[in-house]
Amino acid sequence: MNLISKEVMHVGEMASGAALTVPVYRIKGKQQGPDVYIQANMHGAEVQGNAVIFQLLEQLKTIELNGSITLxxxxNPVGCNHKNGEYTLGRFDPITGVNWNRMYHFDESIIEPFAKAHLTDSIVEIERAFKALMVEQISQKLNHNIYGITTGQRIAYQLQRLAHQADLVLDLHTGPISSKHLYCPDYARASAEYFDIPHVLFIPNGFDGALDEATFCPWWYLQLKFAELGRDFPITKTATNQGKDAVIKESFTVELGSQEQIDLDVAHEDALGILSYLQYQGVINSNDFHPKTMVRYSCMLEDYKALYSPMGGMVDYLAEFGQPLAAGEPLARILRMDNYGDGDPLHYISLEDDVIPILHFASASVNQGTELYKVFSKYSIL
Amino acid sequence: MNLISKEVMHVGEMASGAALTVPVYRIKGKQQGPDVYIQANMHGAEVQGNAVIFQLLEQLKTIELNGSITLxxxxNPVGCNHKNGEYTLGRFDPITGVNWNRMYHFDESIIEPFAKAHLTDSIVEIERAFKALMVEQISQKLNHNIYGITTGQRIAYQLQRLAHQADLVLDLHTGPISSKHLYCPDYARASAEYFDIPHVLFIPNGFDGALDEATFCPWWYLQLKFAELGRDFPITKTATNQGKDAVIKESFTVELGSQEQIDLDVAHEDALGILSYLQYQGVINSNDFHPKTMVRYSCMLEDYKALYSPMGGMVDYLAEFGQPLAAGEPLARILRMDNYGDGDPLHYISLEDDVIPILHFASASVNQGTELYKVFSKYSIL
Amino acid sequence: MNLISKEVMHVGEMASGAALTVPVYRIKGKQQGPDVYIQANMHGAEVQGNAVIFQLLEQLKTIELNGSITLxxxxNPVGCNHKNGEYTLGRFDPITGVNWNRMYHFDESIIEPFAKAHLTDSIVEIERAFKALMVEQISQKLNHNIYGITTGQRIAYQLQRLAHQADLVLDLHTGPISSKHLYCPDYARASAEYFDIPHVLFIPNGFDGALDEATFCPWWYLQLKFAELGRDFPITKTATNQGKDAVIKESFTVELGSQEQIDLDVAHEDALGILSYLQYQGVINSNDFHPKTMVRYSCMLEDYKALYSPMGGMVDYLAEFGQPLAAGEPLARILRMDNYGDGDPLHYISLEDDVIPILHFASASVNQGTELYKVFSKYSIL
Amino acid sequence: MNLISKEVMHVGEMASGAALTVPVYRIKGKQQGPDVYIQANMHGAEVQGNAVIFQLLEQLKTIELNGSITLxxxxNPVGCNHKNGEYTLGRFDPITGVNWNRMYHFDESIIEPFAKAHLTDSIVEIERAFKALMVEQISQKLNHNIYGITTGQRIAYQLQRLAHQADLVLDLHTGPISSKHLYCPDYARASAEYFDIPHVLFIPNGFDGALDEATFCPWWYLQLKFAELGRDFPITKTATNQGKDAVIKESFTVELGSQEQIDLDVAHEDALGILSYLQYQGVINSNDFHPKTMVRYSCMLEDYKALYSPMGGMVDYLAEFGQPLAAGEPLARILRMDNYGDGDPLHYISLEDDVIPILHFASASVNQGTELYKVFSKYSIL
Structure with missing residues (x-):
């Protein structure tokens, strides 16, 4: 039976003085091993990850653990509790409109000087020093700011400070109405098959403010800089190194399906997939967890396309998620009752490419220009 | 082939001067018959009724019609277009919070004087005069108001003016996440079986501002007053009168399922059920439309109970809609991850009565006191 | 130096489990005297009352007190912290649209049996028993509800339970953009002159869900019922009783000006006006606080009219608050740039009566039917 | 008397099919001269610009004009009509959170090839060709998009297409609660003194999605590229060229004061300041309009600092706008009633630099991290 410790982290204050707090759970293995960080519900409506953390904790109580897991x-206590009408308005700060998952920090300018200064250090020394540098940077931003930081930055930075202390980072999200899919750094392709998720997006590079990027980009950029300077600095498990002599650094955004829903039984399944990945990475001492056999489709991030509605109207979403849809086949039909009698009340929407529909908008009512679908436009089988 | 005429009704203006308009479709039969009024989407997110009107119009093109149908x-063009986040915030005026379906008008004080003045008139004269009186009252409210009327009243009164000119009124709504159910005036029980809707709520009396009540209550109260004064004034079809020598006056709120969804195939089914009722009432000259065979449950309005969440948390809704649930069986389980480790992270919610769950809240995230479920608490088989 | 005690009241829970809490301050005098209850910020944007409570506490530290004051x-911690855009969306529950200040409880059916049962009791006995009955009723509603109560009821009932234990109740609100005004029970007219508020609304009767009504209506109805049964039961200070042999029961809604603003200097002035009333009622042992000399206008509640905008547009509010405005003089002009060139871009809004403008809408942008102004339509000098 | 023509531009569709339209006014002078583009109300709550356009049109009717003015x-008809509570939620798309004024287009990659291809062309030829290129780019984005464009892009691009056809662009905005201030391209410093606006921000370079940047950056970058290639290509009036042999290209964001307000008298003053600038640029044939004498402060954009609240609470804003505030002097005091009795209920906020407060947040209620003030942190007298 593993011991689970709990801490309450103070991440902000509301107008009434009410503290914004976040519970932090930690389990520590008896052996050395990778440190894992898993968070859920950064976007207010994306709640299923909380249930997955529940099921993970239930399982982890009795699994032999190496390293540690922080859950x-x-x-995001603002987004989590922000209602407007029945739904949770939690994708962006209600005051500023800024997406809560675009506020993490990465300062590329630290890479080159660090790489040069530590070119000949051991892997272990590099890892310790670079981790410390990143944590220190975040602490500076949190504590030494004359003009202050935004509500969202204060939350994001405190989470990021925890995440930087881990080797493996999972940020649990959901789509609006969505299939399960995974954002995976391009260099960690091999790991994608250990999750029970049939659709995988490969992120080739670049930082856009999300937690996964904020935690893997520094290591990736460091790897590239070291390569430029002539040093090999592996950050993922490969056929040759098998994780030996490497600092494994991987971050994923795990999209668990649709928002505004909790399903504890599905969460149990989701937890098993994550345990499969953790077993692969040697975090748990077990041979019980294996990825399901399934067709896995992948797509490069730049080929993950949003289709914006060509008209206002009310949408009957037709396309099945996760299955290839032939060019010209309808994704949706849009009802325009105002055109009945003197126009065209029904419009079929299709694309000129074969695509795999991954998610669609959460409501039937769309304006011209609302994001209708996101699709894999050029996909391969993984 | 019936001719469908279309008109655009101006129901208000926005801050930019943009006109708020509503399309009004009319089909007129060659023979005399009941006049029908059908509207949809008074609440912004309850869009499926628009698809049902589409399917009704498609069918009505070629059906022989008595009387007339206005669709x-x-x-409600404000509610219909009001987004906040991805969802449609359309249950209430975003400025005032007033429910859009609580703004219709009924002035009980007109009943007694009218009944006394028309006690010995013919049914036809009474009908004509009472209709005229109601329409005139609404017109007065729309046009002769020194201090003005609210945005919602202006919309509601214009719709009500159309509805008062009809004999049969259908207001198409949906629940949040919901089974199909029907609000039916208690005196019109016999009609409930002609819809393809398995759950029926009987409204015993009283006006609470909704369109169905605003259109049937005046006639019902008039019937009661006439009865008090010694005159029989039937307003529904019975075994004996078969609708002869009666002014049939019925209004229903038809709850078509869940909000934020358009499904044109389901809408076709929904339209068939409405056509079954219209055939029963002699509006269409057909023998093609018959109610489906199904178990129909009914419940008095006072026994239709809202269950408010006893705690804040995230809800895994468990109970199946429309099926009797035994006392003590769980309706939902509520996850409280903040209690993990030092409290109870999972709470099962049940009731002490046998109930039929009809609908539940649209989001997994609830505050203490959020309406979790609505249930038939004392039900019968119709 | 008076001792101020502080307690934190738990009034609800959010989806994340976060507790909704309200601070409760109490000061107790050394002598017997009236008990006072003062609350602020039930509507989220109406924050000035918090500053007034701050200034009251600062003053009350050193004033000799009879009875007690609860502040x-x-x-309302939900309303208080609910942002949407920059402003605080705090007039109604964001999920249901129900006005937070329409959820208090009053059950008229308790009056007659109580009056009959206690007809010959002493004033002191009646007071104690009636208070206990009201508190018990609220406790029942809070604690013995099978189907639960709404979020707003839970908050309101807990506040009301505190308020029922007091004799004098002040509910501090503000208008949108507003002059200071006071809602005063009709029977307590004499008290209105002790506040520094130039506009007074007299509430003749009736319960509409607000705190002031919920706390004075029971006593008033009891007084009326006793009178019907032949017993005099004074509940306000008069020239003859001077408060002796009477249970003084008064409740006011104090409208402190405009919402979304804190001004501590103005709050100091507002506090002085309240202290003047408390001195008049014998709550404080002082001769330092006297109402300011000013013209005070009064108006019956039924003559307090809302003017709804006759068109959509953008409003230049012209009328000065608190000053009589002659019939025909413009209250506002409405810009309609979309009409420039081919219509009338500027509309002047006036009324056919002399009125005193009290408040206007918080934004220049109005829809047709938005409440533009509230005015005293028939006013007198107090 | 100048002729004002009016056109209605279709910029989108809502879910009900309602068209989103924008009125476009044009006045054409008899002589050649600069073309001017003026827009207002891109952010929904920033309405005063509409009143300024009204007053400009009233004046321009009778002023002799060179060139043309489009108003x-x-x-933004979505933002303009988007209410949530009483206020207008119009800074960002309510569905996506994207700021409406960050959706304009600029593709830096067109500059170098264009400059090389047109290096030896005449100024007039360059101007015609570059304008055509920019207009063509926007048209491509509007009309040839397989996956569509967002609601905000559709609106922004159509406005931008009009703006690209002008030489001088004014985008009328307001702050939340704000003094008047002007965003001015650094190269057009000389023009800033012709507006009646005491605070000027100089934009040194860079494109961040706003209209002013989207219209002046292309010309500025072109100028820089030409300079690099050895050609002088003036785009602003200077002491030496006096606008001869130059294509004058200037864009300003004019911040007119506070949002949610219309004041037609102030708008008249604002219009006079704009006419002063237009006279300076030779757009109007007049000698009647001259800038007011006033102290004008300027600040580089990078020194325009946002101060984020160090705590949640309710703010009494103290600092006067537009006046230098000495280091250490309080900008605001924050009330924290929950700390009364056992903490510090009042916090004074100050800065370590001398600053000029320019605007503050629109509400007293702030979370930790809400933008309290924006200030000129290093300012000069212009």
């Missing part, structure tokens, strides 16, 4: 449900 | 999709 | 700032 | 009030 943070309800990561 | 109004997109009845 | 509750931030009375 | 677009209500530029």
């Amino acid at each position: 943070v449900p309800y990561a | 109004v999709p997109y009845a | 509750v700032p931030y009375a | 677009v009030p209500y530029a």
Whole structure:
């Protein structure tokens, strides 16, 4: 039976003085091993990850563990509790409109000087020093700011400070109405098959403010800089190194399906997939967890396309998620009752490419220009 | 082939001067018969009724018609277009919070004087005069108001003016996440079986501002007053009168399922059920439309109970809609990850009565006191 | 130096489990005297009352007190913290649209049996028993509800339970953009002159869900019922009783000006006006606080009219608050740039009566039917 | 008397099919001269610009004009009409959170090839060709997009297409609660003194998605590229060229004061300041309009600092706008009633630099991290 410790992290204050707090759970293995960070619910409506953390904790109680796991449900107490009408308005700060998952920090300018200064250090020394540098940077931003930082930055930075201390980072999200899919750094392709997720997006590079990027980009950029300077600095498990002599650094955004829903039984399944990945990475001492056999489709991030509605109207979404849809086949039909009698009340929407529909908008009512679908436009089988 | 005429009704103006308009479709039969009024989408997110009107119009093109049918999709252009986040915030005026379906008008004080003045008139004269009186009252409210009327009243009164000219009124709504159910005046029980809707709520009396009540209550109260004064004034079809020598006056709120969804195939089914009722009432000259065979449950309005969440948390809704649930069986389980480790992270919610769950809240995230479920608490088989 | 005690009242839970809490401050005098209850910020944007409570506490530290004063700032932690855009969306529950200040409880059916049962009791016995009955009723509603109560009821009932234990109740609100005004029970007219508020609305009767009504209506109805049964039961200070042999029961809604603003200097002035009333009622042992000399206008509640905008547009509010405006003089002009060139871009709005403008809408942008102004339509000088 | 023509531009569709339209006014002078584009109300709550366009049109009717002026009030019909509570939620798309004024287009990659291809062309030829290129680019984005464009892009691009056809662009905005200030391209410093605006921000370079940048950056970058290639290509009036042999290209964001307000008298003053600038640029044939004498402060954009609240609470804003505030002097005091009795209920906020406060947040209620103030942190007298 593993011991689970709990801490409450203070991440902000509301107008009434009410503290914004986040529970942080930690389990520590008896052996050395990778440190894992898992958070959920950064976007207010994306709640299923909390149930997955529940099921993970239930399982982890009795699994032999190497390293440590830190789990943070309800990561964003503003978004989590922000209602407007029945739904949770939690993708962006209601005051500023800024997406809560675009506020993490990465300062590329630290890479080159660090690489040069530590070119000949051991892997272990590099890892310790670079981790410390990143944590220190975040602490500086949190504590030494004359003009202050935004509500979202304060939340994001505190989470990021925890995440930087880990080797493997999972940020649990959901789509609006969505299939399960995984954002995976391009260099960690091999790991994607250990999750029970049939659709995988490969992120080739670049930082856009999300947690996964904020935690893997520094290591990736460091790897590239070291390569430029002539040093091999592996950060993922490969056929040759098998994780030996490497600092494994991987971050994923795990999209668990649709928002505004909790399903504890599905969460149990989701937890098994994550345990499969953790077993592969040697975090748990077990041979019980294996990825399901399934067709896995992949797509490069730049080929993951949003289709914006060509008209206002009310949408009957037709396309099945996760299955290839032939060019010309309808994704949706849009009802325009105002055109009945003197126009065209029904419009079929299709694309000129074969695509795999991954998610669609959460409501039937769309304006001209609302994001209708996101699709894999050029996909391969993984 | 019936001719469908279309008109655009101006129901208000936005801050930019943009006109708020509503399309009004009319089909007129060659023979005399009941006049029908059908509207949809008074609540912004309850869009399926628009698709049902589409399917009704498609069918009605070629059905022989008695009387007339007026159909109004997109009845509330403010609610219909009001987004906040991805969802449609359309249950209440975003400025005032007033429920759009609580703004219709009924002035009980007109009943007694009218009944006394028309006690010995013929049924036809009474009908004509009472209709005229109601329409005139609404017109007065729309046009002769020194201090003005609210945005919602202006919309509601214009719809109501159309509805008062009909004999049969259908207001198409949906629940949040919901089974199909029907609000039916208690005196019109016999009609409930002609719809393809398995759950029926009987409204015993009283006016609470909704369109169905605003259109049937005046006639019902008039019937009661006439009865008090010694005159029989039937307003529904019975075994004995078969609708002869009666002014049939019925209004229903038809709850078509869940909000934020358009499904044109389901809408076709929904339209068939409405056509079954219209055939029963002699509006269409056909023998093609018959109610489906199904178990129909009914419940008095006072026994239709809202269950408010006893705690804040995230809800895994368990109970199946429309099926009797035994006392003590769980309706939902509520996850409280913040209690993990030092409290109870999972709470099962049940009731002490046998109930039929009809609908539940649209989001997994609830505050203490959020309406979790609505249930038939004392039900019968119809 | 008076001792101020502080307690934190738990009034609800959010989806994340976060507790909704309200601070409750109490000061107790050394002598017997009236008990006072003062709350602020039931509507989220109406924050000035919190500053007034701050200034009251600062003053009350050193004033000799009879009886006790309970002060509750931030009375509604949901409304208080609910942002949408920059402003605070705090007039109604964001999920249901129900006005937070329409959820208090009053059950008229308790009056007659109580009056009959206690007809010959002493004033002191009646007071104690009736208070206990009301508190018990609220406790029942809070604690013995099978189907639960709404979020707003839970908050309101807990505040009301505190308020029922007091004799004098002040609910501190503000208008949108507003002059200071006071809602005063009709029977307590004499008290209105002790506040520094130039506009007074007299509430003749009736319960509409607000705190002031919920606390004075029971006593008033009891007085009326006793009178019907032949017993005099004074509940306000008069020239003859001077408060002796009477249970003084008064409740006011104090409208402190405009919402979304804190001004501590103005709050100091507002506090002085309240202290003047408390001195008049014998709550404080002082001769330092006297109402300011000013013209005070009064108006019956039924003559307090809302003017709804006759068109959509953008409003230049012209009328000065608190000053009589002659019939025909413009209250506002409405810009309609979309009409420039081919219509009338500027509309002047006036009324056919002399009125006193009291408040206007918080934004220049109005829809047709938005409440533009509230005015005293028939006013007198107090 | 000048002729004002009016056109209605279709910029989108809502879910009900309602067209989103924007009125476009044009006045054409008899002589050649600069073309001017003025728009207002891109952010929904920033309405005063509509009143300024009204007053400009009233004046321009009778002023002799060179060139042409295009005026677009209500530029964003979604934002303009989007209410949530009493206020207008119009800074960002309510569905996506994207700021409406960050969706304009600029593709830097067109500069170098164009400059090389047109290096030896005449100024007039360059101007014609570059304008055509920019207009063509926007048209491509509007009309040839397989996956569509967002609601905000559709609105922004249509406005931008009009703006690219002008030489001088004014985008009328307001702050939340704000002094008047002007965003001015650094190269056009000389023009800043012709507006009646005491605070000027100089934009040194860079494109961040706003209209002013989207229209002046292309010309500025072109100028820089030409300079690099050895050609002088003036785009602003200077002491030596006096506008001869130059294509004058200037764009300004004019911040007119506070949002949610219309004041037609102030708008008249604002219009006079704009006419002063237009006279300076030779757009109007007049000698009647001269800038007011006033102290004008300027600040580089990078020194325009946002101060984020160090705590949640309710703010009494103290600092006067537009006046230098000495280091250490309080900008605001923050009330924290929940700390009364056992903490510090009042916090004074100050800065370590001398600053000029320019605007503050629109509400007293702030979370930790809400933008309290924006200030000129290093300012000069212009």
